[in-house]
Amino acid sequence: MFPFRRPLLTLLATAFVGLLAFACAGGGPGKLVIAVQPTATAQELSAQAGELEKFLEERLGVNVEIRFPTTYAGVIEALRFGHADAAFLSAWPAALAQREAGAEVVLAEVREVTIGDEKTEAPYYFSYWVVPQDSPYSSLAELRGKKVAFPSPLSTSGYVGPVARLVELGLLTRETGKKADPGRFFGEVFFAGGYAQAWQALKAGQVDVTVIAGDVPEELYREVLANTRVLEEQGPLPSHAVVFSKGLKEPLRSQLREALLELGSPEYRDLMRRFVSGIFVRFQATTTEEHLGSLNRFLDSTGLVFAEPQQAGAQPTTGVEAQERPLATPVPGSTQVKVQLGEWFVRPEVKEVAAGKVYFLAENTGEDPHELVIVRTDLPEDRLPVEEGRVDERQVEVVGRIDPFPAGTTAAATFDLAAGRYVLICNIVEVEPEEAEVESHYLLGMHTVFTVR
Numbered sequence: 381m382f383p384f385r386r387p388l389l390t391l392l393a394t395a396f397v398g399l400l401a402f403a404c405a406g407g408g409p410g411k412l413v414i415a416v417q418p419t420a421t422a423q424e425l426s427a428q429a430g431e432l433e434k435f436l437e438e439r440l441g442v443n444v445e446i447r448f449p450t451t452y453a454g455v456i457e458a459l460r461f462g463h464a465d466a467a468f469l470s471a472w473p474a475a476l477a478q479r480e481a482g483a484e485v486v487l488a489e490v491r492e493v494t495i496g497d498e499k500t501e502a503p504y505y506f507s508y509w510v511v512p513q514d515s516p517y518s519s520l521a522e523l524r525g526k527k528v529a530f531p532s533p534l535s536t537s538g539y540v541g542p543v544a545r546l547v548e549l550g551l552l553t554r555e556t557g558k559k560a561d562p563g564r565f566f567g568e569v570f571f572a573g574g575y576a577q578a579w580q581a582l583k584a585g586q587v588d589v590t591v592i593a594g595d596v597p598e599e600l601y602r603e604v605l606a607n608t609r610v611l612e613e614q615g616p617l618p619s620h621a622v623v624f625s626k627g628l629k630e631p632l633r634s635q636l637r638e639a640l641l642e643l644g645s646p647e648y649r650d651l652m653r654r655f656v657s658g659i660f661v662r663f664q665a666t667t668t669e670e671h672l673g674s675l676n677r678f679l680d681s682t683g684l685v686f687a688e689p690q691q692a693g694a695q696p697t698t699g700v701e702a703q704e705r706p707l708a709t710p711v712p713g714s715t716q717v718k719v720q721l722g723e724w725f726v727r728p729e730v731k732e733v734a735a736g737k738v739y740f741l742a743e744n745t746g747e748d749p750h751e752l753v754i755v756r757t758d759l760p761e762d763r764l765p766v767e768e769g770r771v772d773e774r775q776v777e778v779v780g781r782i783d784p785f786p787a788g789t790t791a792a793a794t795f796d797l798a799a800g801r802y803v804l805i806c807n808i809v810e811v812e813p814e815e816a817e818v819e820s821h822y823l824l825g826m827h828t829v830f831t832v833r
Contacts (some may be wrong), residue, residue: 387573399792411443412436412632415467416655422632429650439639440632450477452686453809459483460473466629466636468656471536472686474621475672475679486637489656490644490670494594494601501661503671505594506615507537510608512582519587521551525567526588529578533571533749534686535787536675537593538578541614544678548685549612558747560682563788571785579604593703594615595659614678618671620656622663628630637665685748714739714794719804722746724825726804732831735799741792742782749787750821753807754780754795754830761803761827769809784808802830 398512414436429446449455449465451713452473458464460481477483488503495506511517517526531538543560546552554560562591563569570587572578572795578590579600589611592604622640624633643652644662653660678684714737720727720744742752756777757764765775780795807825809819 381526413464414446415464433647436749459625462627471618477623483623485621485668488666489620490661491659494520503619504616506579507593508610509612527568529570529572529581529587529590530565531575531578537617542591545614547681726828739794743790749784750806751784752782753805755803797832
């Protein structure tokens, strides 16, 4: 599916760099490795991993090591090649692990959610298309050509499920071999950076419709529903999951499952909320089909592809994402720069501006999701430090970013830039579920020099 412009061997080699640490310390006799895609930074959680490792070692009688890969691709490849025995993953990456690495979902996270009007504990939840109470629109069909705000293109509840509902209702047609594009139904598509921000956009009249989900903070959920009308709902949407590699054998397999079930005890809840999600209650036994069946159907109907989060440790979270993104309004006094992103280029309309506030209006003219990352550096644009296909943002100065957004849409943000030399990049590493390939947008050529005088 991906029109690679560089030898595939080069791209795969970058993905395997992230496996070396696993290969040196991977699972084997007397040792069990669990990969965790952190809900905070890997550095913060590594210091707290000892408590969980000790708990599991006492029950399993083997050495347990908890590791924090920098990317989902790293987790999936580690499961595939036997360098990790199990992993804690959110729903979409768990589906990728099952499809690409043959991993099995064995436990589902039971979490505090709101379904309809009822607060409950469940391994699933629903999301809802909503319009203001005084909106003239009574169905999604009437919103063709109107404005929509999604919270995030990486959200199962805020994007995958809602787009699948458009396809199911026949309002959005997916072209053969391409991903479903909501820009073909709505007139303008925005990504607000979180559910709270999407709600603010709807409340301010910047958009005509948005989405809310039952796993956001209850106060926000009830505020939205009290001031809107629900047009459609989609679900059930799965919570986080624990996946086991196909190489994890009995009796350790059953022993690990039972030990993880014990972590639902109240004394371990705060610990697990740091490793899984902030609304974790307990794990419950499940199967891949039972837990991921609805999500896999949504992915099959939309053809959506997961684009890696932009920064190590900064994965999408349940509830309100921390980073807010302006929709389309320049900051007063800022210089506006339009930037086109596509396969495989970054093209600002001007390459030099005066120091001060710069409003970047990014347009995705390609077929894949893209992001815009602004790096201050004197290094050659194609020689930035790379790890696992991604520019290692710990080794460069990132001064701003516009998070991943899908093809055919725009996103914007304002940054205060001092005089200097910058490189504009797309730092997405994309996992292709059908072809089991890893695609580095930066290595494929998505970088350009930008000067601030």
